[in-house]
Every structure is written in C-alpha cells, then in structure tokens.
Amino acid sequence: MGQTVEQHTKKIVQMHSLARNFTARLRQEVVTKADLVDKFGQVFEYNKIYFDKWAGECVTIEEFIPRAFDKHINNTGDVCGDEDVDMCQKAQCFVHYTYERSEKQLMVLDIQGCGYTLFDPEVASKEASSDGEYLFCTSNLHTNAIQVFTGAHICNEFCKLLGLTNLKQSDS
Numbered sequence: 657m658g659q660t661v662e663q664h665t666k667k668i669v670q671m672h673s674l675a676r677n678f679t680a681r682l683r684q685e686v687v688t689k690a691d692l693v694d695k696f697g698q699v700f701e702y703n704k705i706y707f708d709k710w711a712g713e714c715v716t717i718e719e720f721i722p723r724a725f726d727k728h729i730n731n732t733g734d735v736c737g738d739e740d741v742d743m744c745q746k747a748q749c750f751v752h753y754t755y756e757r758s759e760k761q762l763m764v765l766d767i768q769g770c771g772y773t774l775f776d777p778e779v780a781s782k783e784a785s786s787d788g789e790y791l792f793c794t795s796n797l798h799t800n801a802i803q804v805f806t807g808a809h810i811c812n813e814f815c816k817l818l819g820l821t822n823l824k825q826s827d828s
Contacts, residue, residue, distance in 0.1 A: 665714040669707045672716075675764045675777035676702035678754045685818065696817050697742070698772050700750055718775065727768040731778040733804030742814075743772075749814035751805060756820050763802050 659667075683699040686692045705718040728737035728747035737744035747767040754764040766778035780801035806823045 662714045665716060666707055668716055669705055671764075671777055671779045672702060672705040672718075674762075674779060675754075675774070676704070678757065678764055679750070679774070681757065682750065682753055682818075692817055696814060700746065700767075700769075700772050700774050702774050702777070721770045721773060721775075723770040725768055725770060725775070727766075729765055729767040729805070731766040731780070731801060733763075733765060733780065733801040733806075733808075735808065745812040746814050748809060749812060749818065749820070752809060752811070752815050752820050752823065753818060755802070755806070755823075763805060765801055765805070 679700050679702055683701070686696045686699055703719045705716050708715055708717055726737060726743070728744045729735050729751055733751075735744065735748060737747060739745065739748075750767060751763055751765060754762065760782065762779050762781040764777050765780055766776060767774060769775045780799075782799060782802070809823050811820060811822055
C-alpha cells in the first residue's frame, strides 16, 4: 500500500487514539445527562496504546488483559456477537454513534475486547485515501464496511437513549 512498516504501525496508534476519543466523548455525553447514566449504564473505553521500536522493529504497546476477548462487530461492518446481549447492543450503538458524530465521514469498527475495555479498533472512512495516501490502515474497508453496517443496523434502546438518527431514514 505504499507505506513503510513504521507508517502503518503509527496509523494503528492513530486509529486507537481516534476510537479512544470517541469513547471518551460518548462517556461525557452519558454522564452529563443525569437521566442517561442509570439507563445507559457502563460505557466502553480504550486504554492508551504506545508506539515504540524494540530490537529495530516497530511495535505497539498496550496493557495486557488476561481474559478472553469477545468480538461484537468485525471490520467488515458485520455484527458477530449475540445481538440480544446488552454488550453487543452497546457495541452497535457505539459504531452508530461514531458514524453520526463524525458527520458520516467514518465509523469505528472491529469492536472487541474484555468486558467494557476494547482493543484493536479499525476505522472505515468515507474516502479510502487523501492526497494519494491511504487513510488509516489497510483494513479500512471504507464505504463497503459502512454500507454493510448501515444496511443491517436496527437502532436499539441505547441508540434511542442517545437520540441517534435512524440510519434507514437518514440515508434514504
């Protein structure tokens, strides 16, 4: 894709930081509305991730969590978790939230982690590249992933609590 390993690894950190910012914004929205805190409950978070070089190799460093990962949504936009479980519904709400709050320019996908701590996000952007440079990482399935998610997503109680727009009505 015309990127060095270092450029690609730094883009991983960039995606993680973007996803972390979105979870912080969502948390802020929930806690500033007193009626939402009890109804919405716990909000996802991403821990910090760091870029470094070790033995000449580019690496990312993040906290080790010694539990099994659950995957709720993959980078193609497909839901792969149990849609009847609050955690999966919140994952879908989070993806919807990122799409709406970015003014439909991008979507944080690959929602996976341990409990409410998420790891290794992917970003699908409306445009695949800018000024000849590929945006985010090679796993950016851009409009394809966005269309898969928006085409299948049915707003759940968490989307409604946040006042998110019904994707079926807003894109028609």
